[in-house]
Amino acid sequence: MFAFLLAGFRLLQLQCLVLLLLGVSPVLAGGIDDYPKASIAFSAANLNDPESVFGHVFIVFHHATQPEPDDPVVEFYGNLRDIDFAMIKTVVSTVPGHYKISTYSDKLRLYDQEGRDVYIRPLRHEISIQELKVRVNESLGQRFDYDFLNINCAYYIELLLTQFEKGLRENWRIRQPLDVYLNYGDREGEFVVKSADRLFAEFKSVPQAQANKKDGFEYFRANKALVDFSVHSDLDRAAKLVMYNREPSSGVEAPSAPVSRRKLQFDGSSRVLDISYLAFTSENSWLNDPLPKPSRLEVAKVRARCLRQEDTDCVFGVTFFDNRTLPADGWGKSKILASGIRWDHGAKANLQIGLGGGFGRVLDLPLWLGIVPVTQVDTEHGGTVGLTASLLHISTAFRTHLQLDSNPRHNPLDKKQINFSVTHQVTGFSFQWSDIDRGVLGYRLIF
Secondary structure, X not given: OHHHHHHHHHHHHHHHHHHHHOOOOOOOOOOOOOOOEEEEEEEOOOOOOHHHOOOEEEXXXXXXXXXXXXXXXXXXXXXXXXXXXXXXXXXXXXXXXXXXXXEHHHHHHHHHXXXXXXXXXXXXXXXXXXXXHHHHHHHOOOOEEEOOOOOOHHHHHHHHHHOXXXXXXXXXXXXXXXXXXXXXXXXXXXXXXXXXXXXXXXXXXXXXXOOOHHHHHHHHHHHHHHHHXXXXXXXXXXXXXXXXXXXXXXXXXXXXXXXXXXXXXXXXXXXXXXXEEEEEEHHHOOOOOOOOOOOEEEEEEEEEEEEEOOOEEEEEEEEEEEEEEOOOOEXXXXXXXXXXXXXXXXXXXXXXXXEEEEEEOHHHOOEEEEEEEEEEEEOOOEEEEEEEEEEEEEEOOOOEEEXXXXXXXXXXXXXXXXXXXXXXXXXXXXXXXXXXXXXXXXXXXXX
């Protein structure tokens, strides 16, 4: 009997070897034709990686109500590895791209290592799974153009779901994977696969009196060590702890996607009016997320600022990309990367880049401190070097953000060397004080 099993195992090994030599995954050798169900998945952005600022969207085919590890995933990727300065090229031009198949477990493992949650919804009932499979099979192996803002992964997944290529190409816009996820997924069946980082952070955030806090803290610290393959951890002990213990629950509800993310902000006082429209901000991606996120990302921000002194002077500007990162936990790196153009009696450009250090969750409180030397290049003011100190405190109970910044910016649009702001995330009301605007009330409209 044992010899029979051994022979069968070796036959399976030989089959796997042949499939691997042919470039086909053993799990996916049968393709997607036999799978009756499909879901759409969205992986949250990794704020430390510019290539993932919009997140990623893909389709998973499955038999059960929820996908299982070996179920096939269909996604679209641009070829960024084999091209010099590919990320920059995808903003101003295109690179080759293609559909590819992997497995559900491969995707979850990758995003777990990056600390990214994965949100999954079944496809809407009116979408034909059979027609979707035909379009996928026709598209595999073909080469397509890819760019970062418009014909990206969101565009090509939407193309599989609609097959209206002409309409999609005529409608140029910044395409966000989250939009495709929300538009084509059924909200009723949504669930989230939490990353090891989130599970670990949840148990750090629960009250000390919670009965299973210690067990959960140890379990998910071991789980995170295994996911990160940390050389500073006893991986053998961590594996045994995870294998022989049931996964504890923190009781913290997973965040769900809102239907509104764009932001229109009004700030004003007796001497200043500041209006801005923001196409994408990571702050609003998950409004009901109970865990604070000190880092933020803003893309495509259009702003008008009018200051009344002897006469009224207005400045207009566009911020293309603004990423400010603080360490999530303990000591770590902090960074600033921002670029933009303003119109003040002619077009003027501004670029900031900085890398420094800071503390995340100081004294285990929702308090962050980052100190970043910043280099700024401005076509009007030249190059300057300054120091940005950011203190960010987020109250998870009242969803109130308190932020204190010291910044070397000296252009007319962002002339705030010291700025203090309080924002209530639920209602959108805010108050700002700076060395230029001494008391400004604001309101944030999410739509």
